[in-house]
Amino acid sequence: MTSSKAKSFIYLSIAMYLAGLIGLNIEATKELFRFLTPFHLLSSAAILIYFESNKSKPFWMYLAISYLIGFFIEVAGVNTGLIFGEYAYGKTLGLKIWNTPLMIGVNWFVLSFVIAKSLSLWSKKATFLKNTWIFSATGGALMTLLDFFAEPPAIYHDMWSWTSSLPPLQNYFSWFLVSAFLMLIYQKLRIEEFNPLALPILVLQFFFFLVQYILL
Numbered sequence: 001m002t003s004s005k006a007k008s009f010i011y012l013s014i015a016m017y018l019a020g021l022i023g024l025n026i027e028a029t030k031e032l033f034r035f036l037t038p039f040h041l042l043s044s045a046a047i048l049i050y051f052e053s054n055k056s057k058p059f060w061m062y063l064a065i066s067y068l069i070g071f072f073i074e075v076a077g078v079n080t081g082l083i084f085g086e087y088a089y090g091k092t093l094g095l096k097i098w099n100t101p102l103m104i105g106v107n108w109f110v111l112s113f114v115i116a117k118s119l120s121l122w123s124k125k126a127t128f129l130k131n132t133w134i135f136s137a138t139g140g141a142l143m144t145l146l147d148f149f150a151e152p153p154a155i156y157h158d159m160w161s162w163t164s165s166l167p168p169l170q171n172y173f174s175w176f177l178v179s180a181f182l183m184l185i186y187q188k189l190r191i192e193e194f195n196p197l198a199l200p201i202l203v204l205q206f207f208f209f210l211v212q213y214i215l216l
Contacts, residue, residue: 077174093107120191
């Protein structure tokens, strides 16, 4: 059951995503909402952490591992062009170290966590998801699909840009592999606790980027 407090934060999250969606598409407020993007990412992560029903050692391990893998794979990717292709980060995601925003690790945690949590929830009815490899491949595919819709809005809002204007197939292939690996780690850590905000935030992520994708 979802508590009244969780419901309140679901409504708050809906309001935040809608505000961002509107604010980013109005010329007068676009720059303000770009500036607020890192804070939005942090608030999503904070909400997920707060509502994790059992903040066990495996949970904190996943948070740290997903952040570090996400951040350092981007460090390697943006500085070599060998992983995702040739790209560079803009200013929207905030403070950068080694040409890589610190917030990008938070993004990897939030996206992979809400997808893994949602798949765990769905596996109670869709038993085929209990298979480790199917779970990992499905999670990797969902992460890659989300990235596909996120690319045009992210480029437009100066989160990052590609040397070739459009992301190469290499980007999606690498996204799938890294994401599937994170799904595998999630399963190995046996994080089973319920998080009432995971599925709503996943739905909001897809809604946000899909609408942005259509509007562009």
